[in-house]
Amino acid sequence: MKLKGLSFLMVVLFTLPVYAAKVRGSRVGANEKSAGFFVEAFSSKGRVLYKSIKLDENGKFEINFPSNESLVYWIDNYPVFVKPNEDLEIILPEKKSNVFVLGGDNPQKNVAATDQKGSSNIQIAGKSSINSLLISEIETSWGNFVKEKKGLQTIEEINGQYLLATKLIKNSKDIEINKYASFYNNFRLLESKIQYLRMHPDVKSDKSYFDVLNRISLNDQAINSLKIIGLRALISNYYAFLKLSLGAKISDDDLSDNGSIGKMEYLLKNVSAERVINEELNQSIIYHLSIKGWSPELDKVMVIAIEKITDTATKKNLTELREKYSKVSKNTIAPAFSIPDASGKMVSLNDFKGKVIAIDVWATWCIPCMHSLPFFLKLRDKYKNNQDVVFVSISTDNAKSKDKWISFLKSKGMNGVDLHAGDESATPFEKAYNITGIPRYILIDKQGKIIEDHAPQASEPEYEALIQTALQTK
Structure with missing residues (x-):
């Protein structure tokens, strides 16, 4: 019986979550009426935690998350390294401050604080707590540096900041956290170096300038801890920096x-x-x-x-x-559509059979559209006597804005083929042509095939050149 009881206890133990990280704390000067914050955590699978945290009447909170791996918790945008089974108590600063405090029952006990340049001014208490905020120290140090220099930093100053952050890492004895912190430090160094090249495109750099590439891998486990925007920035900057090291120019389309x-x-x-x-x-x-x-x-x-x-x-x-x-790309048959004009008359694609069709998809609220529309209208006027081409403007203003659209047409003297796809009966046009952004230019040839489904803007010389080529084709 004793053996059976022991076996049952072992089964129960192994079915319970073995790892459970806990982060608890409070915000200085806060209560239940104070604004809360969001907490996020990421792993190789993507975002594994996204939660809105509310404060109780004493400004306190608690976050529990079962995990079998170390994670970086982004707590109110502060990165905190949390290991399995770890129990951390933190004290968030007042909302107006950038100071971040990590501590135990007595935050003033064994406090390690510093006011040196580049520091995040984090007060720390407890034996292992200093390591939990190491990434935050690195991020804040780089953030202060960029803010102070306002984009005017020299290469010597960038390298100096890197060494300063490296010293912060050397103060930690935790190998796992140090790997993450080093990754962030190298990431920020690369980011600053490529920003310098963007500011100084004529600068010639030797191979040593790109050495940081040897210290960063896009397969590094630490990359999983980045927030979505940080992940995107790292990959774009890494690829651009790599291409630059191979002789590409900062102005190349492939890099931007x-x-x-x-x-x-x-x-x-x-x-x-x-x-x-x-x-x-x-x-x-x-x-x-x-x-x-x-x-x-x-x-x-x-x-x-x-x-x-x-x-x-x-x-x-x-x-x-x-x-x-x-299905809606170059050389495919253009999907049919029927859209009302300002008077309510339905206008169909088939009405222009045998003509080159230049379409401008726009809206009155779209600022880029407003910049580009005059060029489209200028071309429409230029070719108004050419029976082989028709310029069609299609507005995506919603039904409630139809009157505004009509007033706009009158104010601009637009009396050509101007259609309104914002009505419920016309919205299939946007779906058929995969309209996900405007302005959008579409060119269709005399046989009803798409020349370009994402043509250059009307302000670009290539746009008219495509029309000219299509007109000369039988």
Whole structure:
């Protein structure tokens, strides 16, 4: 009987969560009426915690999270390194302050505080607590440096800041946390160096300038701890810095394009980190589709990406997007549409059979549209006597803004083919042509095939050149 009882106890113990991290604390001068905050945590699977935290009547809070791995908790935007089974008590500063305090029952006991340049001024109490805030120290140190220099830092000052942050890391004896802190330090160094090159595009740098690339890997476990915006920034900066080290120019489109095919091909070939593939590669593809549309080059990327992505929902979404966008792309038959004009008369794509059709998708609230629309109207006036081309403006203003749209047409003297796709009966146009951003320019040839589904803006010389080429084609 005793053996059976012991076996039962062992089963119970092994079915309970073995790891449970706890973060508790309070905010100085706060109560239940004070604003709360959000806490986030990330792993290789992506975001594993996103929670709104409210304070009780004493300004206190508690966060419990079972985990079998060390995680960086972003608590009110402060990165705190938390290990399994760890119990941390923190004291958040008043909202107006950037000071962050970590402590136990007596925050004034064994306090390690410093006012030196670059410090985050964090007061720390407890034997292991100093390590938990090491990443916060690094982030704040770099943040203060950038704020102080206002983008005018020299290379010597950037290297000096790196060494200062490195000294902070050397004060810690925790190998695991030090690896994460070093990753953040190298990330910020790379970020500052590439920013310097953007500010000084004519500067010639030797190979040693790019040495930080040897200290950063996009497969590093620490990359999983970054918030989404930080992950995106790191990958873009890393790829651009790498290309610059190989002789690229800072002005190259491949370096500034968030949906660069070159960057996506690099990730597919060199990165195995699950979160990078599932999140960043996926977002790069979606961004590219929304800005430039589908192409055979992108399709090759999508096929491999769909195979490598492990998240089921993401894989399914990309598969559907691939099919959807490939149907409305260069050389495909333009989807039919029927949209009302200002008088309510329905105008169909078929009405312009045998003509080159130049479409401008816009809205009265869209500032970039307002900058580009005059160029479109100028071209419409230039070709008004050419029976082989028609310029069609299609507004996506919603139904409630239709009167505003009509008034705008009158104020600008727009009396050509101007349609309103914001009515409920016309919204299928936006779905058919995958309108996810405006202004959007679409060119259709005399045979009803799409010349470009994401054509250059009307302000660009390439736009009229495409129209001229289409007019000369029988």
